Structure formats: structure tokens, C-alpha cells
Amino acid sequence: MEGIRCGELALPSECSRAGTLHGRCGLDLGGVKGGGQGDVGRGRRRGGREQQCRDMPRLVYIMILDDIWTISSWESIRYALPDNKKGSRIIVTTRNEDVAKTCSSHPQDSIYKIQRLSDATSRELFLKRIFNSADKLPNDELEEVSNAILRKCGGLPLAITSISSLLASKTYRTKQKWQEVCDNLGSELESNPTMEGAKQVLTLSYDDLPYHLKACFLYFSIFPENHVIKRGPLVRRWIAEGFVSPRYGLSMEQVAEGYFDEFVARSIVQPVRIDWNGKVRSCRVHDIMLEVIVSKSVEENFASLLRDNGSLFVSHDKIRRLSIHSSQYSVETNACVTYVRSFTISPSVVEVPFFFRQLRLLRVLDMEGSSCLNNSTLECICNFFQLKYVSFRKTNICKLPRLLGNLKHLETLDIRATLIKKLPASAINLNCLRHLLVGHKVHLTKTASVKYLKPCSGIQMSPGMVKNMVNLQSLVHVVVKDQSLVLQEIGLLRKLRKLNVLFRNVEVNWKALVESLGKLTTSLRSLSIHILDEKEYSSSLGILATVESPPLLITNFSLTGMLECLPPWVSLLRNVSRITLRRTELHTKAIEILGDLPNLLFLKLYHKSYADDSIFFPPGKFAKLSMLVIDNLENIDRVHFAEGSVPNLERLTLSFLRELKHGISGLCNLQKLKEIEFFGNIILSVVKKVASCVKTHPNHPRVIGDKGSIVTEYA
Template identity: 35%
Template sequence: MAESSVTFLLEKLAIIFENEDHLLGVLFGGVRDEAVYLRGDFERMRAFLRTADALQETDQEVEVWVKQVRDIAHEAEDILDEFTLLHDHDHGHGIYGTLRTFGCCVRNAKACYRIASELKAINSRIKNICEVHKRLRHKLIKAEQGPGSDSVGITWQDRRGDALLLDKSDLVGLDQPKQQLEGYLFKRSPGREVVSLVGMGGIGKSTLAKQVYDDPEVRKHFKVRAWITVNQSFKSGELLKDMVQQLFKAIRRQVPQVVASMDNNQLKTTIKEFLQQRRYLIVLDDVWHLYEWDAIQNALPNNSCGSRIMITTRNADVASTTRVLSDGKAYELKPLPPKASWDLFCRKAFQRHKCPTHLEDICKDILKKCEGLPLAIVAISGVLATKDKRRIDEWDMVGRSLGAEIEGNDRLKYLKKVLSLSFNDLPYFLKSCFLYLSIFPEGHLIERMRLIRLWVAEGFIEAKEGRTLEEVADDYLRELLNRNLMQVATTTPDGRVKTCRIHDLWREIIISKSRDQNFTTIVKEKSVPTQWSDKIRRLSIHNTLRNVQPNRSASQLRSLFMFGVTKKPSIRTLFPNGFRLLNVLDLHSSPLKKFPVEIVDLYFLKYLSLRETKVKTVPRFIGKLQNLETLDLKHSYVKELPVEILKLQRLRHLLLYQHEFVSYEHFHSKNGFKVTPKIGVLQELQKLCFIEVNEDGGTIIRELGKLNQLRRLGLLKLRKVDGRALCSSIEKLSNLRALSIASMEEEEVIDLQHLSSPPLLLQRLYMRGRLEALPHWIPSLPSLVRLSLKWCRLKEDPLISLRHIPNLVQLELCQVFLGDRLCFKADGFRKLKILSLDKFNELRCIEVEMGAMDCLEKLSIQRCKLLENVPSGIEHLRELKVLEFSDMPVDLMRTIRPDGKDNWRVSHIPEVYSTYWREGGWEVYSIDSMTDGEYCPLPSNVFSSELETRWKSWK
């Protein structure tokens, strides 16, 4: 993590030197000279910091050195930002702008000399650190060469091999995955195939693979087998020699002596010739990167003998790539289910006896934190097995302070180390992103776009040519997911990650790392008030302000978050000395009623969230926040922004709207905001939602055409006369990915026929309002995956042209067609997975031809009062998993009940149910529960998430 701090400092220094002018060089040469020395020293140290970061956990001397480097980098960064504030803030010329007047220099000379003196003191301390660095250098160089290089300080014992020696009586939950994997191995396919087993560290991949490897039927089927442990100390030559020895042993032959002197190519040739005519099984256990696979795969021939290669890995990219290239299989090992977890826990904690009744609740709470991770269950239950079963307080202490137990209990050090291997393998920029997750409370679902915008504001994202910072950040998030360090919690219907989460144990570990490295300070409701560093850089407050003591010095604070705080926060009271260097202020859901005036001087502020607060107005001084990139006022009470918003030239994300759900029949579902007609000056805007265009529509819409960085645009209250200007602007928005449009009133026509060049990158299109004809350009959108059309009332069947949209995954049609028949042709909607048909008032018949929508997984039909039968041909939809009817005629529903005439058409669908909107709520019924013309309601919690999703789609 010191590497991240130093890199960030060097980037800041580079910007200073790129933007310096003559005055800066001459009048403040002291500052400049010290900055030059500073840059040189840190550049020399950075080369070894990545190795030092990894080594510090096992070498105390290196740990102290890394901490000193990190602290000095932070102090230097603070001083440089103070210097920036001194000169640029007063004159408004940008963060690192030039000094314009001699008067300014004279006025600030004293402060500049102070800053030069502070930098000089830092440089003096760096010289001492550099002396230590010279002594550590040989240790770091040896560590770079790998654990096999006689490196110093490696004190932990790699006991992962113990997982291969477990007795079968100690294993739970492996029968089904073992059977599945063996099925892949025995599959009648003559070609060589790769079977990948992927999952997070400690989930039991090696254990499962060894059970398959040693199975008598597998041994009988594959006469030649080899188990190769790859891991992070990968050395291809040693692995190839190990493989040769195992292969020759399998056929009871001695290894030729010449093998010891072979190079890698000779070893590969030997292995390939040996295996060419044999059916073999090779297990490559603990593969971390694709280059490890690439270094070995050419030695393993595709010999048409039914050979198999099994890979265990934490990296989903390794699994998916090898699967695609070899036409193989990838199996994701899931956490143990609750029953199996409890069984394993009791075996270890109570030596196969039942859990005492008085400890059940405590044990279940502890087990919940393990989240089905076998290694964690075994390790923590082993700790509990030593506790006195009569002392409830001892068991409760483990549950309440699991993070401290992991940190300080020798029995849990191995668990921490196995999980930390994944962290240590990360590049420095991903380490910062991952540690950042510690700001979120336990169990919090982390919204993907919120996290991406925060990472960008913190400066964690490296710029890449041709890509936005948000796109690079999205790659970072995907990489953390692929490495099984994060988990997808929810996705959008078209497959995008919506929210994600981290395993509770990972959260405890990164909180510990964040605290040790002064990365984040967490204040929780149950926290004991403690003294924290005066130089905390990020503060995350969870649920309470009680333990946040006023009068704390927080002058170096860079980020402040509040989660679940119910008491009105007073920034002035909590931080009377202020925090002038703040980059991020996230007061999401805080009980604020007024815009906090304290932020007026936060010159460095890049991210401001007042989402879901009761703030009603934004003051004019918002214009002083010239570095602001994200302004999130979503679900606040703000209706209008001052003209000073135009001064925020760096603004990238402007979010301001409220959901409004008056009734099931209500037309408008969002309230947006009124924007100044000159919005086009905000050239960096990527997301702008939702603008109420109203009577100023023509001027505002023409201005939108200047925002060529826009990725998402939302417009409300459009009029027909705005159509031509809107089409002209859309043609200029070449980066547009999502477009949402709603007309002024339900009867108001949206005129979008004037678009000659459609936005080819558009992925999501939402249109709400009357259409005289379906816009001709919609079917030609190659990237469109989601289309929502509501209240269009077309006279022509829209399916005729929509069916050829090549990548459409989700289609929502509400009151779109006035005809009485819809036909889904055999050649249409080849990738569609979700289809919703709502309020087709004249519709009497739906036909699905053989071959149409052959990927459809969910079909929802709502409020089609004249529909007489279920869709003809629905029996052809073999992938259909959910069929939902809402507010549909009871006579139609009788046709598909168990004794109904059309039940055979839907009998292959796993979930068929009906819902009704009554008295402001949903009632849910299973079709199977309908007998004698009566419905039996399902419990209220059934399909609750499904109904919530549908409600949100109406929003």
C-alpha cells in the first residue's frame, strides 16, 4: 500500500512540474527545489515498494520501513495540497494553475517559506529512510525472486497441502459437486478437455479436486495421472520436472537421468511424447494467472484419447479462458449451504456432539459470518472447541470481536494468511480499491456506480488512452469479482452488475489492514471511544455519532462517510477545525434538511452526495466547488439548481430526480429538475438525469448536443415540437449508452422520426409517451440490449420491426399496440430473455411460432383484459422459467390450472403464478393452488423481491 501512496504523490508532483511557470520557479525556488529532491528520492524507492508491501506481513523490519515511507508520502501530499490551496484557491485558475501577480507572491511569501521548510524537513527524513533502504535492498531483491530463493522473513507454514489429507469423515457438502466433476471427466468426448474448478480461497477447491482425483473409478479410467501444485511461487522448470517424475512413476518406470539437465523446451517435448498415445488426467492445483497455464499447456497433447486436465483457481478469468479455448467446462464451487455448514461446525466445535441449547444462538451468529466458507468454519470452530461450554461470555466474545480474533489468535493466523494471499497478489492500484470497501457497513450492498464514482474521486484510477476513468474503474471492479474478492449481489435484467458485496471475513481482514495502514478509520455503534490519529485520511461513521468526539483535529481528512446516522449531523460541531483537503463527502440518507454551508471552502471536493436527504435548495456558493465531479442529489427535495452550477467545469455526474408512485395507473413516475438553458458549457458531463425541459425545451435540447461525453441522458416533459431539436442533439452524442425520454402528458406525442444517424453505442432505451409511428432507427441499433416502450398506442404491430434487433435481451411493452393480435415470428428475438406485455386493451390473441424467442426465460403478461387464452405456442419456449400474470381475467387463469384445458402448454414452466394489485398492495397466487375456481394466497413474503423489481420497473 505504500506503493499506492508514493505513486499518487509522484503523479501530483508531475502535474505541478508540468504546470509551473517562471514565477513559480524564481520566486518560490525553495519549494520547487525541495519538490525536485522529493520526487527523485521517492522514484528510487518505488521500484521495491511492491515487494516490500508483500513482505511486510512476515518481516517486522520491512513493516516499519514501509510504514515510514507511507507516512512521509502522506505528509508530503498534504503539504503540496496546502501549497495549491495557498495560490490557486484565491484566484480560481485550477488546481495547479500559474501565479499571475507579484502582489499575490508577496502576500503568500511567508507561507511559501514555511512550506519549503516543511518539505526540507521531509527530505531530511527521507535520507534516513534511504539509508535503511540500502540495508533492506538485498532482502527485497531476494524476495522478488520468490519464496524458493532463500528469502528472509518467510515465517508462515503453507499448510494448504493438509486439505489433500483430510479423512472423508471430515468432509461435508462435496457429494454433489464431486459427482458433477466426475461426469465432466467421463464425458464421451475423445478430445482433450479442460475442467476448471473456481472459487474464493478457503472454499475447498483443492479438497474437492483431490477427492475426485483419488476416486477409484477415476483411477481406473485414467491410468496416467499427475497432481501438480502451481501456487504463487510458480517456476515452470520445477513444475515440468515434477510432472515428468509423476508420469514415469505412474507406469512404474524410472525417470531418465538426463531429465535433470533438460531445459524447459526439452521437458515439454518429453512430456508431450510420453502422453501422446495415453489417456491422462493432469491436475494443476492453485493456478493464479493465465501465463502459468500458457507455460504448461503446450506440453499436454490433444491426443484424441479422452484426456482431461483439471484446474483449480481463484481467478474466474483463468477458468473462463481455459474453458473457451479447450471447449471444456468451468465449475464454480459455491459456499456450503446452511445445513452442511452447521453439520461441519458441530463436528469440529463439539466433537460431533450436538450444540448445547444455551449456545445455539451465539454459534449461529458466528457461523453466519463464515458464510459457508469451509476453511473459516473449521478454523473458527477449532478456536471455540477450546472454550468452556459453560461460559457463554467467552463464546459471545468471539462472535462480537471476530476481527480481533482473526488478528490475534494463533489458531486463526493460517485462515488470515490463506485469504490474504489473494490480496497480496493484487497490483497496488487494486489494493487501494479493495481496501476502500472497508468504508461500507457489515451486510451493506454496494452499488456498482456509486463505488466507481468514489474510486475516481479518490484518484485510484489510472488514466488510459481512449477510455474514461469510469470505464477503467469498471474493469477494476470486474477484476476484483473475477478474483473472487467480491461477490455479485444483484444484476439488472440485461445482465449488468447492479450491486456487489464482500464476504464478512474479508471485511474483517480489510478493516484490520485499513486501520494498520491509516487507510480508513471506522466508527461503529458498538465501538469503544478511542483515540485515533490526528492525521486520519478517511473516516466512515456507522449508525451513530455518539463515539465521534468533537474538537478532533481532522485537517488532513480526505473522505467522510456517514451510514445509517439518524441524528442530524453538524459538521461544524464535529469538526470545529474543518478539513480543507476533503475530496469526498458522502452524507447519503443523513437526516439533513439544509445544504451544509461548511462545504463552501472545500476546494478539493470532487464527490458530494446528499442522496435521500431532505435538502430542498442548493445555494449559489456551489459554484466555488470548482473541482466537483459528482453531485448526487437523487431522491432529495431539490427541484432546481442555481445558475452557478455552470461554473463546475469538471462535473461528470449530475444526478437529481425523485421517484413518484401515486398509483398503479399513474403516468409520470419521476420528478426531475429544471436546468439552466446554458447547460452545454459542462463539457465533462457523462450522466445527466433527469431534466424537465418544459417550455424552454428547444434551447435546452440544442445545448445537450454540445455534451459529447454524455453516456446517460434522462429527459422529462418533452413536447412534440421538441422532436427535431432532440434528434439533432442525439446525433451528436456519439458516446450515448442510455437514453430515457418521457413526454409532457400521456397524450403528448414524442416525435423522433428525424434521426438520420442513430447512436450506435446505445444499449438501453426507455420511451414513455405517444408515438405516431415507431421510430425507424430503433431496429437498427446494434448494441441495444434493453428496450422499454410505454403508452405509445401504435396502430401498426411493432413486433414486425423490433424482432430483428440483434442483441435485445429485455423488452417491455406497455399500452404500445392498439391491435387485437400479436405474433412472434420464428425468426425473431433470438437473444431475448425477458418479455413484458402490459395493458394491451384490445389484445385477444398471442401467437408464438416455433423458433421464436428460443432463449426466453421470463414472460410477464399484465392487464390485458380481453386476452382469452395463454399464448399459443408457449409450449415451444423450453427455456422459460417464470410465467407471471398480473391483473388478468379469472377465466383465462382457469384454463391453466391443474385441470384446465391449456395446462399442458405451461406444465414445463417451473414457476407460474398470478398477482393482483388490490388496495395499494400485491396479492400473489400460485396457479397450482387454484381449485374449484378459487385461489389460495401465498405467504406475503413469497416473490417479494420479484414484486419489488416490478414496482421499480414502473418507476
């Protein structure tokens, strides 16, 4: 079977008249190698097909099947395509990644993902459709608005041709008229015949969804244009809204993440940040797709919106979900807000709405980044007894309300990047809580590959509080000072999957921690232990070697503090895919042990994690590692990659305190290397040497410097 898959687009593209197949619907193209004979129309199955193939003339053909949406549709066609080994080809276009993979199941098949048009090509197509010339705009006043329109189109041919055809039909080609089209694209999609084709194709994305995904699809309408939607908060909100159906053997979070992955596979959302293991961590909905989602959402009274451009979408007197993107709000007097189940407020909103106290039936409250929170607002939410999801992330609040424990149905409390240090005593009643998310991480690179936890991060919990939170799955980050009881209670959380513990200014009570880790061995998937200020205290992570029942199923492992040698059970971590080390003072032997971990994809060696003066990556090690960070190792003078080491490394992120005496060698042995990223204190002489070295590299990797989110490309 030979195949091509194209697309990862949220919207349709067009087939070029010159004969280059772009694929409709932003499509993935897959194909099979068929035979040249057989009754294709009748589609006979394999039973009588072989005799038929011998009796028919031996023909060779190429067939294009456009816009296959389901695996079952492909399966019903494929049996009518006998293979006589004559080299016939079938190209199938689809926007669904699962369909593409099914069509391209033979080892010799290839998959092609079509890319969006470049800015220059988009502009050329746009101008040709309106002015029959790709040279330039007839007047400068149209420049700014045309750029805004092209940003909405996002390089998608169908969007560009539809909107440019609409603009070409306008009698007056002025900035004001074009801006009206740009601002009111939703209504144009609804009413203008020129845009009907685009609307129909986009609406197929909704109509084709299984029932259980339709509410999740409409949920994208509550986010503003160009908003980066994070995976974790989104799936937790879906759960709180009741959109996720339980499935045997899976947690609600696993089911919801499957929903998210399906939207990615269907090209309904565009990936923004893809993690070290290929997992899409954040996404964005294309502007024109968003207009269709908003239209459908308002039509079905799913959500009511006040958008940045001042437009208010309220289709019913009872508002179910309300999202405010602008400070210029005024909910209609005949609209009833007492039925609101979900309330989202944008960081740009400077004042809490006057009706906020009336939202007594809220299940979801998202005020991330809001600057208008105050103590009065926080006290008010203690009367919203149905709340399941609360996010005050990236706000300036420093204290939670005394009666927080009234929220007995609360499942997610996200207070990351706030000044909150303690939970109120009433939090002992939060026995439905599944995710307690605290801490403040700072990204040091634009790619988010390097980050650190602010020293002031974390939250203290009183004895007796943790053991009542029996449903906790995520406890991030809890500060332990002198309460060994808290450490013992953590061992009672048998559903705990993610644990981040901070020891600050304390001699660690290791016995309690070791015992708790032994009790969580079957549930824990992510473990981070940080010892801060260890110069004043003698605690060492070396005690981890004594853990009798280590958490061998973890996929993410992070350690900060003196270690010198890895615990012996680290070599047994067959599932671990990410390891982060800081101030561990490890030696060469540790690199050899880490190199044998079969599924390690991402290794971060931060400040003082490695003590020797050279770091050597030996042959046959780090078989799956795709990303490596080496950050300001104090003693380092040489980094060497031996032939046959790290064969799948794609990204190398580096920062040094000084120029290396013996440099970086063996980069030519990293055959799959795509990017070398320098960050922090960038030493230009080191960067230039690396850039010169990779000029002859067969994979032509980029060499970039990332300083203060300003990215400079060197090769």
C-alpha cells in the first residue's frame, strides 16, 4: 500500500488547477497500492476476488478519492481494489489522522501533511482574486486591514479565496468597508452567498462529530480569537461541566484527554505547543473555524459571549455559559444570569460584573489572569455551593476565603502563580478535590523547554487536611517544613498520580516520605522532590536509595538537591520518559545508567546536576532520547557525542557559564538533529563554532539563540 497524507489544518484548502493536490478540508492524504483490475463499482470482497483478478486484463491506474471522513468508509472501498502488483496507486484525501493511518498501513506507504500557504503566497492569492494582480494594493490605507484579514485566513486557500471573493464583490473598496467585513465575519458566513461554500465545509466538522464530542466542540466558543488553549485546564473544565462520560478502566481525565486528542486528529484545532513525547499541550482554534463554532453555539444557546469587538451574543433569556472578553460589557436586562453554570472572564476586564453575586449555580469559574479580584469577591464564591472548577491562576490574590470548605463539590483548585501560601482550616472539608495546583514556574525559553520553579512557590497544609482529600490525583506543590504528619498522610492518597514536594529550611523527615512513597507505588506517575536551601541543612536525596517499594511506574521524575549517585532502582524505571535533575552533583556513572532507560525521551541537566568536567554520551546509549538540556554545569569543559549515541536526538538546548576549554564535539553523529538552542547568557564564540560545525551536517539543523523571548537564528 502506497499513500500520501496531507494536512493538519483546521480548515479546508483547495485543489490547485495546475494539478498539485492540496486536499480539500485541510486534509490528510493517505493511499493504498491497488491492483489494476476488478469490478470496483461492485466492490466484491476477498472471497471470489482472486479468480476475478486472474480473468481480467492487467491494467494500471491511479485513483483519487477525495474527502474520506471515516475508517468504515475506507474499509468499504478497499476490498474492491485488488492488488496485482502492477504499481497502481490510490490517493485518499482526509482531514482525519486516524483515517490516514488506516489508509497507509503498509510499511512502504508514505504520509504527507500539507502545510498552510506562506505569508507571501497568501498575499499573492488574495490580491489576484480581488485586483487580478499580485503586485500591490492600489492604496496604502488598505494595507493594515488587509494584513488583519490575512491573519484571520491563516494561510488556508479556501478562507483566502472566499473572503477575497467577498471583498471583490463590494462596490466600494475602502478601509472602512473592509474593516467591517473583518470585524463581522461571523454574520458574513451566515448570510453572504459568497461565503456559503466555506460555511458548509466547516459545518461538516460539527455534523460529523459523534454525539459525545459535540458539546466539547461548542465549548471552544467561549475562548477569544487567537487564544492559546491549554490541554490540562480544558479537560478539567469539560469534566466539571459534565461533558465526559465514564469509561471502564479509565479515569475521567484519561477519557477527556482522549476527546482532546480526537479534536487534534480531526484537525479541528491547531497544535501550538507539542511536548517532548509528542503530546499536544496547547492548541488554538482558527479564527474562521471559531466563527462557525460561535454561530452554532449561540444558535443552540450553548454559550453567551461578550467579545473584544464589543459584540454581544445572547440568543436566549436564560444564559447557561457566559464568557466576557471585554470591559465594555452590559448584559441585557431581560437576560437572566441566575442560570449561569460556567463563567469565564478575560484578563482585560478591569471590574467584576455587578451581577457576579447572583451566579449561585456556577460549576465552573475561570478568572485566570484577572486583575479585578478582591477579598469581597473571594468571600462571595463560598456561597456558590455547586462549584467544581475554580481557577485564580496568575492573579495577585494572597489569601483564600475562610469558608472555602463550603465548596464540598470542588474538584479543581488552580492557584498557580499567585501569592497564596496556606489553605484555610475549612479546606479539610474538600473531600471531592482531585487537583490542587500550586507553584510558579518561569519559562526561560520561547519553546518552554527550560523553566524553573520560583523559590517562594508552594503551599503549606496543616496535619489532618491531606488525609481527608481522598480523591486527590494531583498535589502540586506542597511545602513541608516540620510536619512529618503531612508526609504520612500523603501515603493515604491511593489515587494520587502526580506529587510535587518542596522541603524548605528543614531537616527532612525521610522516614515518613520513604514510607509514603512505598504506599503509592502502583498509582504514582509523576514525582518531583525539591530540597531548597540545603547549604544550611544536611539533608541529602541519597536516602532515596532505601525506598523498598519504589514508584516504578512513573513517567516523569524530577529531583533537586544533593545526590552524588542515583538510587539503584532508577535503572528499573522502564516507563520513565522525562527526567529533570538540579544540584544533584552526579558523575559519569549516572549518565551510563540514564542512557540505558528504554523510554527516556527528555533529559534536563540543570545547574550543578553534574559534577565532572566532561560529559560523554557513549555509543548505544539513550536510544529514544529526542530532547536534551544542558544548563550551566559549573565544571564542564567538554561535551562529546560518540558515534551511535543518542540516535534520535532532535533538539539540543544549551547554556554555559563560560567558553568550553575542549568545546562541543560529535554533533555530526546526531543524524536526526533539527535544532540547537542556546539560551540565557549566550556566549557568541561558542554559538559561532557550533554554527560553523553544523554547516556540513546532513540534516542542516537550525542554530538559534533565545534571550528574553527574542530569538536569533545563526544557521
